[in-house]
Amino acid sequence: MEKQRVLIVDDEQDICDLIEIYLSNEGLEVVKASDGIEALNVLKEMDIDLIILDVMMPKMDGIQACMQIRKDKSMPIIMLSAKGEDLDKILGLNTGADDYVTKPFNPLEIVARVRSQLRRYKVLNHPSLESKDEIQVGDLVINTAAHQVFLEDKEIRLTPTEFSILETLMRNKGRVLSTQRIYELVWSESAFECENTVAVHIRNLREKIEINPKEPRYIKVVWGVGYKVEMDN
Structure with missing residues (x-):
C-alpha cells in the first residue's frame, strides 16, 4: 500500500525534524520545505496528501502560501503559529486552512490531528468508502x-x-x-x-x-x- 505523503513547511529546521520523526513513526512519508515558495514548487512536482504550514516564514509566509495552494488544491492544511490569539487563528482559517495548532505543541497532538484530517480526506476522495x-x-x-x-x-x-x-x-x-x-x-x-x-x-x-x-x-x-x-x- 502506498504511503500517504505529508509536506511540512517551516523555516525552523528543528521543528521540521521533530514532526518528521513522529509522522515517520506513524508510517507516513514526509517531505520538507523551508518557505511558501519552496512548498509551491514541491506541489508542482509530487502529490501531497496533507500540508503542515507555518505562518511566519521568509520569502512567502504561510498565509500567502495557503491562499495560493487553495486556488487549485483541496488537501487538508494544518497551520502552525507561535501566536495564540484568536485573530491569528481566524486569519489562518479564513485563507482555507482546515485546522490550527499553536506553538509550542505536543508532537502527539500533531500526529492526532494529521491522522484525523487524513482519515476524513481519504473517505471524501474514495467513493467505495x-x-x-x-x-x-x-x-x-x-x-x-x-x-x-x-x-x-x-x-x-x-x-x-x-x-x-x-x-x-x-x-x-x-x-x-x-x-x-x-x-x-x-x-x-x-x-x-x-x-x-x-x-x-x-x-x-x-x-x-x-x-x-x-x-x-x-x-x-x-x-x-x-x-x-x-x-x-
Whole structure:
C-alpha cells in the first residue's frame, strides 16, 4: 500500500525534524520545505496528501502560501503559529486552512490531528468508502461519494473541513446542531473552546454557497443553540 505523503513547511529546521520523526513513526512519508515558495514548487512536482504550514516564514509566509495552494488544491492544511490569539487563528482559517495548532505543541497532538484530517480526506476522495446517496436541500446538492457540491447545477469548491461540516448539517437537515456537536462530529475529538473555529468555517461556507451570506437561504444560525441547514420556502 502506498504511503500517504505529508509536506511540512517551516523555516525552523528543528521543528521540521521533530514532526518528521513522529509522522515517520506513524508510517507516513514526509517531505520538507523551508518557505511558501519552496512548498509551491514541491506541489508542482509530487502529490501531497496533507500540508503542515507555518505562518511566519521568509520569502512567502504561510498565509500567502495557503491562499495560493487553495486556488487549485483541496488537501487538508494544518497551520502552525507561535501566536495564540484568536485573530491569528481566524486569519489562518479564513485563507482555507482546515485546522490550527499553536506553538509550542505536543508532537502527539500533531500526529492526532494529521491522522484525523487524513482519515476524513481519504473517505471524501474514495467513493467505495462512502454512501453514494446524494443529499439535496433546495438547489443545493451534495454527493458524498464523489465529494462534490452543486448549487443550481454549478459545482462549488470546498475544503475537506468545509465539506465535512456541510455534509454533517445536510445529513441532519432541519435539525439544530450545537457548535460543540458539529466540532465533535467533524473533528472526531472532544470540543474545547471550539466556537471560533466552527464559526469561521461556517462563515466561509456561507460565502461560497449563499447568494447573500448576510441573509442565508441554507445555513441558518439559531442564536444561543447552534446551526442548521434548512431551505427557505
